[in-house]
Amino acid sequence: MDERKRDSMVAYLRRRMAEVGIEPDDLAAAIAEDQLKQKTARYRSATGEIWSGDGEMPQWLKQAISAGQSLEHFAVEHAAPAAPAMTETRTKVDWSQDPFAGSRLAAAQPSHRDT
Structure with missing residues (x-):
């Protein structure tokens, strides 16, 4: 972006x-x-629904397993990689798939900006 x-x-x-x-x-x-x-969370869906693994299995997970998906597919990895140190320069990111590209939101100009 x-x-x-x-x-x-x-x-x-x-x-x-x-x-x-x-x-x-x-x-x-x-x-x-x-x-x-x-x-x-021990299990997470693609839409962000979570389940700790305690209590009754939620409907979204029951449906996914019934459709043939494995429980391990939804397992959350707790070993997240360490965040990179903040730098003064921003890294370049390919935002070609930006959902706001071409919309009014992308064209809106900020009302003011500190310099």
Whole structure:
């Protein structure tokens, strides 16, 4: 994603958060809560549904297994790779499949930018 698209996305998200009354602290708390849930998850679907392995197997997993998928396919690997150190320069990423490319969102200009 080029810098202009990134700035447009950030501006759009900030406007939407302000419109619905979401504060950055609310967002940070929600992300932290999700991360705690993710750590206890033993199985995860492609849509983000999780199961700890305790209690009754959820319907999404029952259906997948009935369709022939293995339980191991949904197993969560807890050994996540270490995050790379932050650098001053951004790494280049191929965003050719950007879902916002060509949309109003990608074309929106930030209302202001600090220099």
